Amino acid sequence: MPKLSPADVPEVKLDSAAAAIEASMTRDMRRSLFEKPGKVVFAIVELTSKSYTGHAEDEDKDPQVKVRVTGCEVARSDDDAAALADAKRAMWRGRQIDGTLDEVGEGPQRPDAALLDVTRSKPSEDELKEHKRRQEERRRAEFVR
Template sequence: MPKLDKDAEVELKLDSGAAPLQASATPSQRRGLFEYPGKSVYAVVELTSKTYTGHADGEDKDPQVKVRVTLAEVAQDDQQAQMIAEVMRAMYRQRKMNGTLDEIGPGSRDVEGAVSEALGNLPTETEFEMHEATRRARTTRVEQY
């Protein structure tokens, strides 16, 4: 992979693969996005780089990298949408305070406090595992009868 100058501007392109979004959005959300152009939903996504395009020296084009949504969770109600929006605002404020808003690169990663606060009332991994174990136990008991 070619190395870029530290000042090179890299253009992001979104790959057309949207299977994780399809899977995490409800049918009514997908229908609403279709029926009401301009409608928005909030989602937390993981982007993974898939391909890149470099250009020869002297070309008047920025290098490009194509990213794909590889994991996604779409907010299922107004409360979740508000939490995601607050995390986004906190991340924006942090980038603005750190002076990384216009820099190339990942910017600040110091958002753990905002994320913890916003997600404080959602289930932890341990709580989810306990829920699944209880559900499996109930299913097993019902099947035994």
């Protein structure tokens, strides 16, 4: 992997693979984006670096890194969208205070703190496991019939 000088700031390119985004959206959401140009949806995305373009010392080309959306959840309710918008604003305020609006850096250490009120009303991991267990029991009972 090439080493960057402290002055180098790689350009970030988004990989064209958007399967994680599409999979997290309902049919109606996708249709709405198509039918209503300018429609905004809020999402939490996970980006993973997949490739980079290094540069030779005598080359006058900026370094680039390609990232892919490897995880995504799109807000499915107005409350979820509002919470994500609030989190986005809180993170932006943090970058303003930190003076990092134009810098690449670690960013806020606890961006999820802005979402605590909403995440409390969502199912826990244990509740999800219990739900899946009950679904499986129902499927088995139906299969036996």
